[in-house]
Amino acid sequence: MALKTNYEKWYETEDYFWGTEPAQLCYELVKLVPPGKGVKVLDIGCGEGKDAVFMAKQGYEVYAFDITTNGISKTRKMAKENNVEINAFVADINDFRINEEFDIIYSTGTIQYLEDDKIDGFFEKVKNMTRPGGVNWFNVFVDKPFIPLPPDWDEGEKMWRTGKLFSYYPDWKFERVDETIFVCHSSGVPHVHCMDVLVARKYPKEIITVEDLNE
Ligand SMILES: C[S@@+](CC[C@H](N)C(=O)[O-])C[C@H]1O[C@@H](n2cnc3c(N)ncnc32)[C@H](O)[C@@H]1O
Structure with missing residues (x-):
């Protein structure tokens, strides 16, 4: 199946995009989660x-992981x-x-880059794959009527509705909920993005007690 991203091409060069x-x-x-032996991290779209x-x-x-072979080759090279x-x-x-x-x-x-019918399943999967006490950190571009589509908007990308990302974590503790508007210089043409950011923690206990908070 043809890739719905231009990043394979953009990552072809020796230098780092x-x-x-x-x-x-x-x-x-x-x-939020200090490193240590056996502390595991997953970078999606690395x-x-x-x-x-x-x-x-x-x-x-x-x-x-990433969908591009060039990105993964460069990741391995940088690691080495x-x-x-x-x-x-x-x-x-x-x-x-x-x-894992x-x-x-x-x-x-x-x-x-998630397809519409894959979004619910994606969050179910990543939440299940997270250990109690662990965190999920995600950001996503959101649609605003006052912000034009970026010049380098990719084929497989979809703008999300503000707040949708947050709606997948009602049962976790929010460490950060944020929406920012900023200038981006990717593609060499400065443009504006609006982005939602969520950092949520899977609460380590099933039921929280008063004593837990007084500890
Ligand atoms: C904006 S870049 C971010 C890259 C990286 N996270 C960083 O900050 O440097 C988006 C990444 O998503 C990857 N990507 C696009 N479609 C994807 C898909 N269907 N599955 C996994 N990765 C994908 C692209 O190859 C690209 O590396």
């Missing part, structure tokens, strides 16, 4: 690996150059299968 510095979200995640490599360098056990190991593989967010549990599952700039 997204650079090599980790996103701010990685520093946030390190504070691109060329800058965030996955950073997380591996912190000491997490990292799994990462940084002397870390990553379980990096090619997969589609719409039908990936991993028989994670303490952190995150994805930046990618869940808008």
